[in-house]
Amino acid sequence: MAPSLWPETWPTDHPDYPRRRMQRREWQSLNGIWEFAVAGGVEHPSAIPAWDRQIIVPFAPESVASGIDDRTLGADVWYRREIEYTRREDVRLLLHFGAVDYRARVWVDGRFVGQHEGGHTPFWFDITDALKKNREVHEIAVWAHDEPQGLAQPRGKQDWQDEPHSIWYPRTTGIWQTVWLEEVPSRRLSDVRLTSHLDRWTLGFEARLYGPDRGEDLRVRLRLSVGDRLLADDLYDVQEEEVHRRVALADPGIDDSRNELLWSPDSPTLIRAEVWLLDGDQVMDEIRSYTAMRGVNLQRGRMLLNNRPYPMRLVLDQGYWPDTLMTPPSEEALIRDIELTKAAGFNGVRKHQKVEDPRYLYWADVLGLLVWEEMPSAYRFTRDSVERLTREWVEVIDRDSGHPCIVVWVPFNESWGVPDLPNVEKHRSFVQSLYHLTRTLDPSRPVVGNDGWESTATDILTIHDYESDPARLLARYARTPGGGLPEALRSAFPAGRVITLDEHPHDGQPVVLSEFGGIACRTTDEPGGAWGYSVTGSSQELRATYEQLLSAVHESEMFAGFCYTQLTDTFQEANGLFTAQREPKFDIPAMHRATRGVRQHPAEVPVEAVDREPTS
Template sequence: MTDDARPVPRPEYPRPQFRRERWLNLNGEWGFEIDRGDSGLERGLLQRPLSGRIVVPFAPESELSGVHDIDFMTAVWYRRTVTLPSDWTGNRFLLHFGAVDHDTTVWVDGNEVGRHRGGFSSFTFDISSHITAGRPAEIVVRARDPRSGPQARGKQSTVYSNQVTEYTRTTGIWQTVWIEPVPPVAMRRPRITPNVAASSFLFDVPLTANTPGSRVRVVVSDAEGEVARGDVRADLDLAPTLQVTLPRDRVRLWSIDDPHLYDVEFTLEDADGRVLDLVTSYAGLRSVSIDGRGFLINGERVFQRLVLDQGMYPDGILTAPDDESLVRDIRLSQAAGFNGARLHQKVFEERFLYHADRLGYIVWGEFADWGCRIPGAPEDWQQPTSSYITQWLEVLERDYSHPSIVGWCPLNETYQFIDDRISVLDDVTRAMFLATKGVDRSRPALDASGYSHRVVETEIWDSHSYEQDPEEFARMMAPIAQGEPYTNREGDREMPPRDTPPWSVPYSGQPYFCSEFGGIWWNASLGHDADEAESWGYGGRPRSVEEFYTRFDGLVSVLIDDPEMFGYCYTQLTDVFQEQNGVYTFDRREKFDMDRIRAAQTRPAAFEDGRARPSLRSTT
């Protein structure tokens, strides 16, 4: 409950795959003040009460926050008094933020405890030196969100109002804030790697420190009870590693049709067997592999019928109103015939991934757009910085163990011509690809979705096309059969002329999919001459709903009938503000006969028949 006895918003545990029993949810009412000139520190906002109130974890631009101010906010301030339970004495105290946009500084009782840059990645500060269990302490948060400078904004509008594919901004706290007590020597987040071939899991269990004679024990269970266990010395390495093999009769793979999850318990014990730390988790036994141009899950050809999901809500903007809204979006997607999503232009909160894990919903982990464009473009078309890599590594570390994630893509629609100059974008794109593979060798990485593929080793190849004529769309996609797939270039709405400077390195036989297509505009209440500020989609609005069905079926059929395509991603799941090309409305009402939408997508795909041609790559 909040201080005034109202229910705590978003009360559920925010990190289901690394759970301790004790924690304190700090969502609810906080003191709040907008600092449009970013002069609050000089004006004493760190010391004095703030002028307003806000409901965390909802951004001040949202209705659910109680503020609902959509103008630019250079900085915002939060203040709350917290009293930790007295029985937490003897522990360290970790203050967790799901996400804060964009540049965060935190004080406890006037002492600065940490800073973080990045509006989409989670972060934690150890506040043990500045807070005592049983005694009140004051937490102050300042979030700066300037209009200029390198920053991952995703789809946040860079002008006052919404426009085309840019929407209402998010400033400050927009995911759950919470505190947990941890013992002096504790486990950090384990990394769980499934090994289907060996019917086992590899567990990496990093520690805050080592204790002589200590051990890490892991127990894997299912609905019938304990399946397997293992233990390893924890006094020699900061990250003890052990492999736990499952008995043959208890092996059950995680898949779209059977999203089986094993329960996992991690225990850190001292030399005398006393428990120092205990956390619970879960794991899915699932593999991802590449066979020529084939993208396989558990060794099988699974056509990826993905939908573009931007995770936006009318009243919460980037923040789901409640946990059930996350579940509903997955259920709505599945009802329409999709089996997964590109989580687009946003790092989704971890509870979405938890629900995807348990509902058998495959996803691609992505990051919000930075606005990388051609050198010499306007100043707000930013150039890369090291923050790109830093924030992406934070995401990889948090989300590594989720079985629903089948691939990574750190960049979206970056583009520059390839010439004799090596740009900073080339270096950063390659660095992000190498960082991805350094953290995770179990999943494929796509260097950038659509437009520029700058990394020769990129393991997946894709393109974006919003061609609305199915016959022309088929002509664009057809050259993949000859190993010359459609590649975005200047004038990408049409087949690019061969003399256009390339935006990508040459294709070399990777698995290929069209990762953005469709986007058919449909708002039956508005005519063809509707203003873009009011409603828009790709191409002309169909003249009737029957014409919509014909176009949808035609575009989907081009890809589902192509044995070279391992999947597609249709734009998009829901309307988002003025962009009205979803299969559902922004408030999640049906726009179409879902039986017809589902039927168009769920018939057998040519790729699943195993008829995809072999890779162009050498097998030597």
């Protein structure tokens, strides 16, 4: 286990704690055994014919780890469990769900308390008033509805067919992230946000209040520190239920002390934040959080981190595990993935078609890993899909914008859900609208409107190209007389698509090869073979192909970064650098050297990659 951000132990150091950016002392995990039933057409948990199974939450019922292991479930599943709790004066009990796919309704002691739609974002209900009085044992019931073939709902890599095909994986139905209880005061801090402004060497601080207004003389105290070094300890008056302030830090100039305070993958310095809501000298609420000083900018075709050019060396990360699907098997598994990613020479990941568990983002903050966050796609363009995708994407940005590890937002991938961008204006308008909405909600990060091709609104021009011949890949994107980017944009058609739409030509944005490679390794002892965009016959061949492809990408000098496909094998898609069990397919130091562009002797094994038709 990596070291905690906090030197002393809080209950939030528990591996199940789901919200490290806004920690409170009083909480309880509800992960574990729940009663489970499959029943459609039922309006209330009391009408369930039989609670005939048990499930281990938070694992989806399609997963082995859930104890259900059933991929043929219908659209409606039910959960039930009991909790022990005694109501206390002036204390509210909140019931939190990390994520439930796709629609959820919740009852407490038979009383309906609320509903939520969106399979990848958190929600909570204040269940205090629903708890029956004079009882210490209470019942929580949850209904989850997830259309197996619902192509108009954001589903990412979840297959709509009965068996996973091509590049899609098993479905995830119902609860798949932590369920937990939190005790809070009636009058409390509802939101705490810290945003770095590197150009002014300040931190933006925002705190919002929730609860009955009793006319208190309220103040908010903010304390910022790094190790034993105190950066700020300020008191602010509360006006109109919120506080908005800029915290000026001492600017050390251009010496080493400034660099030590900046966050980067090479030096992931985090600033601890303690926030108190005070009524006079009385502490009404206490929050622990964190932030970082770091900035992301674009300049003259380059990506900048902390005002210095910083090449993106990313790997595509699907975020799946064989027995637990989208849910990480443990916090150690999340840490291990980050450690393997960095050991292989990458400084970041493109989380593909998945809004990752917040604990992963926490450890990416702590250990130092860049993250491109991508919205899971819908696959049909309808009014419903537009409304659903937009609503959930806003919730994603709201949940994750405080993580310093996130450096790029990606609302669309490969025109999925907007399949006719070149010809249909409303498809283009949707991409453009989400691009501008994202920039409005978070102007501090670049946005890639549609990753891969058919670019219509973007801060970074991204290209997906699974050319398996390193020489052809280099010739296509090398800076040569009469060639280079203008020629590539004119003549390259990866997967038969144009890179930019005619009315939206390249305008100087940095260029990132955001998908390439996808090399599988087929050996004689593997039953059923292995799927990839190209296939090699041994680990030696895989290493040689990887080294030559990465050498071509580094040599092209066109790209401000790249993203190799992919980190691990994922079900039938066996083109990872690591197996699904996270075992390396060849020497990790060799991966590191090739990823970083360190020159080495040519591999002795000839490369004979077998082309496969790209499938997005």
